[in-house]
Amino acid sequence: TSRDFCYIENAVQMNLLAAITQNEKAINEVFNVALNERTSLNKLYQMIEERLVKSIHGLEKKKPIHREFRPGDVLHSQASIEKAQKLLDYQPKYRISQGMDEAIDWYINSVK
Numbered sequence: 001t002s003r004d005f006c007y008i009e010n011a012v013q014m015n016l017l018a019a020i021t022q023n024e025k026a027i028n029e030v031f032n033v034a035l036n037e038r039t040s041l042n043k044l045y046q047m048i049e050e051r052l053v054k055s056i057h058g059l060e061k062k063k064p065i066h067r068e069f070r071p072g073d074v075l076h077s078q079a080s081i082e083k084a085q086k087l088l089d090y091q092p093k094y095r096i097s098q099g100m101d102e103a104i105d106w107y108i109n110s111v112k
Contacts, residue, residue, distance in 0.1 A: 001069075002038035004079045007099025010035070010092045017088040026087040034079035035092050047097060051104040 014033045018026065045064045053059050069075075084090035094102070 001073075002040045002076045002078075004034040004037065004077060005039050005044065005096055006034045006092070007094040007096065007102070009094050009099065009102070013093055014084060014088070014090055017084075017090055021088055023087050029083070029087065031084040031088065031090070032079040032081055033084070034081050035095065036079060036081045038076060038078050039096050044096070047100050051100060055104055055108050 011033045014031060018029075018031065021027070042064065049061055053061055081090060081092070
């Protein structure tokens with residue numbers, strides 16, 4: 001299973017671009033905020049686990065718990081950001097790993 005996960009700073013970036021655009025074609029439009037790339041849930045789990053185990057003393061790796069798919073579950077999704085790129089010059093600033101690193105750094109520093 002995979003999704004087009006997006007770090008919150010990319011959503012902020014998109015909102016700012018939309019708020020200040022001078023492009024008439026972009027006014028009152030709806031845009032996908034995403035990366036236009038897929039990350040599997042297993043990879044996401046691994047990324048979170050690696051960062052937490054490295055950052056929090058005593059935390060141990062655990063195997064993920066997998067469940068059966070529910071009716072209607074989408075196995076893979078990936079958003080198109082073409083429209084935002086064309087009309088707002090949106091280029092996501094953060095990849096998943098960068099956003100994850102920033103979030104972990106913030107967490108570690110806020111706990112101290």
